[in-house]
Amino acid sequence: MLKIDPNRLAAVQAAENAEQLWPSVQAAIELEHATIPPYLTALFSIKQGYNVEAATIIGSVVREEMLHMAIASNLMNAIGGRPDIDNPRFIPAYPGPLPMGVRSSLTVGLSKLTRRLAYDVFMDIEEPENPIEVPVVPSLGAAKTADTPEYATIGAFYAAIKQKLIDVGPAVIAGDPSRQVADARWYPATELFPILSLPDALKAIDVIVEQGEGTSTSPVDGDGQVAHYYRFGELVYGRRLVRVPEPPGWAYAGAPVPLDPAGVWDLLDDAKAADYPSDSSARVLVEAFNSAYTNLLRCLQLTFDGAPGKLDMALSVMVEMQLTAQKLVCTPVPGTGKYAAPTFEYTGGGLR
């Protein structure tokens, strides 16, 4: 489980006004973003035309993490703050702990997709406070069970923010409504909506928590969508999650989710652009990738910093980044026997 530094929770609880919540909400934006590079690296590592079910699962989670980042940014604007996205410090070091995480709890890197990665890292990131023990059929034994919570959890962190917003009262939503970002072309209005009131804010946080963790009694969220933890479970156990008559009412017993390792590019783990020889195709492509990624952060900064219409350009830049990644991952890194991974590094000052 992603173990949150208890000081983070304490900071939320100690806040006396909206402004004192800004660092915590900024941390939430950073955390929601921080999962995207690892998930995208795994997604990009899938060769085109292979492992389609696995790609579908990861893609659907990434899409919601992007939504969560947008919701947290809307929340920041709603309480009068300003998201800080176009900043090298916005990107966590990979491999390393996630933002707010306890250093020893979970190390997240950038690696190709394996079931081991999905089990050890992705399911850990997404693990709910009280996961439901979903049986695996045909039986491989019980699925992953919960650690004993010794630390604050992401669910507890968001719950604390909700409580604090309630404590401060409706006046906490004092931000400029024109800074809110919502566009039904990209996310339905039930998921991404302007946060104009305290109830809006509470509902928005629920979207994040439920999509990530499900509810305490079900692996699906209020809309019936399988929560991230269990979606990665499908990938790990090789079966879709389906309803079954026996308790707990769900099992990994649905359609197969195959993962053919031959359909995954053998990417260099936790790569940096500097690891690729300066005069190599891999280097040229990774720098183009990082440039697109940095431009994406800049577009998102503009989007959530008063120019909501810039979201269209952010999406276009994301497509450019994805298409660059797909050329990158089939490019060998000379001298390694491996292929080039995206490195998600901030590049100021243009392509070198």
Added chain:
Amino acid sequence: MVYLSPIRFSFAGRFQADVSTVNNDVRHYDNEAFRPNFQDLSTRDNPNGWWNPTGSGAFRFVGCHVTGASYLDGTTVRDDRALDGATITGAADRSAGKLVDIDPQWQLASAPWGLAVRLLLGDTEILRGEFKSHPFRDLWFSRNVDQSADGAASSTFQSVLENVQIAPPDGIGSMALAQLGKSVAATGRLSIRLTTFGYDGQATSPSFTLGTMIGTIGPCLPGEPESFVLGRRFAPAAGFTSYGAGITYFSGRVDRESHALLLDLSNALQLTDSAGTPNDIGRLRAGILTDDAIAENTPVTATNFIDLGEIDYRAPQWLADTGGVVALSLTDAQYEAANAHPLALTYDAPFNPGETGEADGRGVVAIRETTGGLLAGAEPAVVRIDAGATADVTFYAARYGRPLSTDVNLRQVGRVPGQGAGTTNPQVDDIPIPDIGVPTEALTFPATVSTSATGTAITLQGTDPGNPRQYLDGQLYLIDYRLPGQGNQARQPFDFVVVHVRDAYAVPQNPAWADIAPTMTQYGNLYPIMSRAYIDLGDEAAVAANRDIVALAFSAPMTDPNHMPVTRDLSQPKRQAILAWLASVTPPARDDPDAPVSGHRPAVRQSGRPDYESPSDSKTVFANRFLRAGRRTPADSGSEVT
């Protein structure tokens, strides 16, 4: 004043042109005959989709840095080092600019779209502008004497930066920037010239899709042409390069304020590598021919040549450090002479007549200005017109660099067969190659234009060409323009106004997929980076599922880097039909977790990198076909024949 000014700065580095190549063979536009392997990289045995089928079209600055600047101190030109090392790069808040041909049947006028140019000192942006789309000019194929095909080619992109934002000069300490700031305050624009060569089109190479770029930015005055220098035009006596010295077409200017002669040799001199090392042709001097009859490769004497100074092109890093711009100070007497006589470069020919007592040892003419110092120019050089619509083209003329009021004669080149096909390939040889230039009646314009000092615009009228190319929309026309009696050699062989007149199209009331499928399928075929990796535009379900993102690209303005189609060849009514269809479809529920993830469609499987060499010779092949003699029969006046 243009970039060829005492006030300017230069930069050098590399560029990326990740152009897609499936559309390099016009026969790939035939949906009926299209085969999946036309999206594959070429092999030894099969051209397939040529050398970069998954190109994105991106055009980027890579590692470009300022190498020098100059400004005017009174009438004296001085160096300015304050900007040295500053970065030139593209936009940071949007997708990369794109590099696009107007049509597969005219691949000799590629133009950037959606390209921003930014100047950064450290991380601080001190200048930003939008590169107005104009195609390259003065393309030649023998710049690198040790290379062949596109890798040996070179060309220049001249245009203006629009909507320029420039930092106040305080604290930067650059007089050049301060003086450019005044030009920006007056016009909001700057003049820019990029020169590109040393392109690497080998898919196996680490520098694949990269080339060398040098650039110069200077002031822009109202009334000047944007995409060429209305100044002194140097032309080889025959072919693309001058005899012996191997110099191609270039432009110069005599600056009134500083009395400096400015020559743009950024694209003119031959090289021995892709980095810009000059091909040593010996001592090169600039001067004035007081006798207009002195031809290229002719010895000059003390009585017919006024020597203006040596050109230091062999100095280390000369091309990068100067941006290829030579500035020579003229005395008052030289200035007067330069305004009345042709200019020339001279060099010591291998059989220098000086050694034999001829020419006073002053060398021979390496290249000279056009006869009579005459120049005719037109812009824009590429024009897109819907059936029933019009577009303006502005014509200019000059004599010894001074604007000239004269007639410029215009005519359609007429029928040209066989353009835009690749080499022989049994898979496509059966597909007819459409003729271009017919029916001539679908494009009308005046036969003559009288130029004024600030140029004179004429209106091109397009009418429905009636789908003469069948599998390819509209028709392509070449307009030849020249001063009365002017020979071919005064104009670069590819200097035409190139016009794409689109077919008429009636937008259906409620467009069905079948109505737009031919267009969408063609784009899906031609751009595998989209169709294989993202959204197959030929697949109704895929397009419907991604309705909003497709609509976003198809409704973006032409100048937006994300505009679709990237080739910008879609007529307005056909675009309306596509947008109407997109608006009418219901995409699948977005919150369906089992909805296909774009980018990982179970499409054709991709392989790794190629392990064979595939030549990049698109422009070379195109140009050779175009220049091939006897392409038209004398009897063919351009009217429709069967």
